[in-house]
Amino acid sequence: MQRKVTVAIIGMGNRGGEAYPNYMKYCPDEMEITAVADPRPERRALGWQRYNVPPEKCFASGEALLQQPQLAEVLIIANQDRDHVRMALPALEKGYHLLLEKPISPSLEECIALREKAHECNRMVVVCHVLxxxxxxxxxxxxxxxxxxxxxxxxxxxxxxxxxxxxxxxxxxxxxxxxxxxxxxxxxxxxxxxxxxxxxxxxxxxxxxxxxxxWFTREHAPEGSTPRCLDCPVKADCPYDAEKIYITHKPAGYRQGVRGWPLTVLCVAPTEEKLYEAMRTGPYGRCVYACDNTxxxxxxxxxxxxxxxxxxxxxxxxxxxxxxxxxxxxxxxxxxxxxxxxxxxxxxxxxxxxxxxxxxxxxxFAGHGGGDSRMVEALLQMVSNGGGEALTSxxxxxxxxxxxxxxxxxxxxxxxxxxxxxxxxxxxxxxx
Ligand SMILES: NC(=O)c1ccc[n+]([C@@H]2O[C@H](COP(=O)([O-])OP(=O)(O)OC[C@H]3O[C@@H](n4cnc5c(N)ncnc54)[C@H](O)[C@@H]3O)[C@@H](O)[C@H]2O)c1
Incomplete structure (x- = not known):
């Protein structure tokens, strides 16, 4: 029989704070979250508010979590792309098995260094190629x-x-x-x-x-458009208008009943008020022709x-x-x-x-066509059974x-x- 596996999480954003902890909701006998880390206080707070993690085990950074003795069997690394390996190398040395968000790293040198370290430490590393x-x-x-x-x-x-x-x-x-x-x-x-x-x-x-x-460059900005969507005089004809995407239109608008992604990226537990505030002040209210995208x-x-x-x-x-x-x-x-x-x-x-x-x-649960839940299940089973060959090693x-x-x-x-x-x-x- 599968036993409960303990899990710590670095990066409590959309993947680490919403997608993977979902598994605990459906299978509370198989997964327990024992520590989390995130510099954003509202994301870190999900640790004690949603997942019963003691507040003293909710850290302000992955670095701080990794300074502790090993706090769980598995560590989910779900912070941003360029910081995965920096967290993964010391975590493997500490003894964690890893659920590591993709991409491993945009640096091939780092990918190779991680592969070598995983073998050296004899730990399981499941990369989140959920499909x-x-x-x-x-x-x-x-x-x-x-x-x-x-x-x-x-x-x-x-x-x-x-x-x-x-x-x-x-x-x-x-x-x-x-x-x-x-x-x-x-x-x-x-x-x-x-x-x-x-x-x-x-x-x-x-x-x-x-x-x-x-297409998403300054020269394609419609005449008369402004840097933010909410006060843009030509928004009516623009399909990329933030208010249409996040509030009114299918498939992502709040008024269409959406409450999860992408709205949870703008704010925790979205309401119309919070979404409008995020569009007024944050990156998600910017004109798509006036961003710094490359x-x-x-x-x-x-x-x-x-x-x-x-x-x-x-x-x-x-x-x-x-x-x-x-x-x-x-x-x-x-x-x-x-x-x-x-x-x-x-x-x-x-x-x-x-x-x-x-x-x-x-x-x-449905994330990525069911791939999210099946991947977490596969890893927990391997840890519970003491080993196995990961499909996405x-x-x-x-x-x-x-x-x-x-x-x-x-x-x-x-x-x-x-x-x-x-x-x-x-x-x-x-x-x-
Ligand atoms: N497997 C998939 O299909 C899939 C899908 C989307 C994103 N991703 C990947 O997952 C990772 C996370 O994506 P996301 O959408 O959750 O992003 P996100 O921005 O919502 O979450 C990242 C979180 O990491 C936190 N963070 C930043 N620095 C930190 C630190 N030093 N210590 C601890 N936490 C820190 C941020 O505050 C943020 O809450 C990215 O690498 C992304 O490319 C994978």
Whole structure:
């Protein structure tokens, strides 16, 4: 029988403060939060207000938490991209198993240093590539590995970020600047790189990539627009108007009944009053054409894997909804679907199409198509059982980071192909 596993959390924001602690709500016999850390007092307070953590175990920084003796078996690291490894290395030495937010780091040298430290300390590191744990992608993998379409030849995949999600996270929000967090291809789509590598079943050999920040720039600001949305005289015609996104319109508006993400990023326990205040004074009320964003708003990547399997992947801000699509093309058939439709289409060449319907009700809670809950469950089970092989181990995850960072290198160098072995070798030599 599974026992209760103790968990500490660094970074009580959207992921560390909302998504993963959800598991305790559904399975209080399997997870207990014993310590948290966050510099923002209102986020830190979630520790004692929501999760029964004694106030003296709610620290003002991850650094302070790590100065203590080991406070739990598992440490969730969910602060910002560039600070993960700085927390993870001493945590491994202290004896924690890690649930580590992706991306591990935008520095390949740091990713490699973490991989080595995890092996040295013999600790489990589960990287939050949550999509591998979803019913949708795990069923695709099962069908592919079971020979449903013969031998895989090529993959076509898209990530449709959604215009409002892109404006929220990548123009106004945390991931708008590659120099502060990560480039888009790592921050948003290391998940997709990870999936492509998983389906290919073989290492990626080379990549090339094109893309740019083409729209969310000052020259596209409508005439008469102002730096903030609430007092903008031309807001009526602007789909990116913050008031439409956060208050009135589907799918994220408060008046449409939304209470969670993205509103919880603007304030804790959102009310209209708090949201208006956040839009008046904070980053989320800024005009999308007057921010300091640098990340690409659309990008394509071509990849070649060992054995000649090819993949093409495209990510774009300019879509109505947030969803991913994938098509796996094999020697005797194809598999196609979109995670949000809860269905997979199997077409064996010359045979009638088969529709495989998935059941989202099987998941404990819904974040990332059920992937969040299944991933936490898998880690707690491994810790409770004293070991096991993580689906998204640090070894598997570093590969997707090499792919994403090589794609970014290609994008910034006119689309020239980057050979992954050489790219990683270079990073290893500079990390020593
Ligand atoms: N797995 C996924 O699918 C997924 C989805 C979204 C975000 N992420 C990643 O998760 C991480 C967190 O994202 P988020 O959306 O929760 O961001 P967030 O900004 O909501 O949360 C980060 C929190 O870290 C806190 N923090 C900053 N410095 C700290 C320190 N020294 N010690 C402790 N806490 C500190 C911040 O105050 C903030 O509350 C990021 O790396 C992000 O890229 C992963």
């Amino acid at each position: 591998r744990y979803t019913q949708f992608y795990s069923k695709l993998k099962e069908l592919l590995d079971g020979g449903a379409i013969g031998q895989l030849q090529s993959i076509v995949a898209t990530e449709n970020v959604g215009y409002y999600h892109f404006a929220h996270s990548f123009v106004r929000g945390n991931w708008r600047r590659a120099d502060e967090t990560s480039p888009l291809i790592l921050a948003k789509t290391c998940h997709d790189m990870d999936l492509l590598r998983w389906f290919a079943g073989k290492p990626c050999v080379r990549v090339s990539s094109f893309g740019s920040l083409s 990340v690409a708003d659309h990008q394509t990547v071509n990849l070649e894997f060992e054995g000649g399997i090819t993949a093409s992947f495209s990510v774009s801000a300019f879509t109505e909804r947030c969803y991913r699509t994938i098509k796996l093309c094999g020697s005797i058939g194809e598999l196609e679907g979109s995670m949000e439709d809860h269905a997979i289409y199997l077409r064996r060449f010359g045979c009638p199409e088969e529709k495989i319907v998935l059941d989202p009700a099987n998941d404990k 640090v070894d598997a995850s570093v590969e997707s980071h090499v792919m994403a960072l090589a794609a970014e290198r290609s994008r910034l160098h006119g689309g020239t192909a980057v050979i992954l072995k050489e790219f990683e070798k270079q990073a290893i030599s500079t990390s020593r």
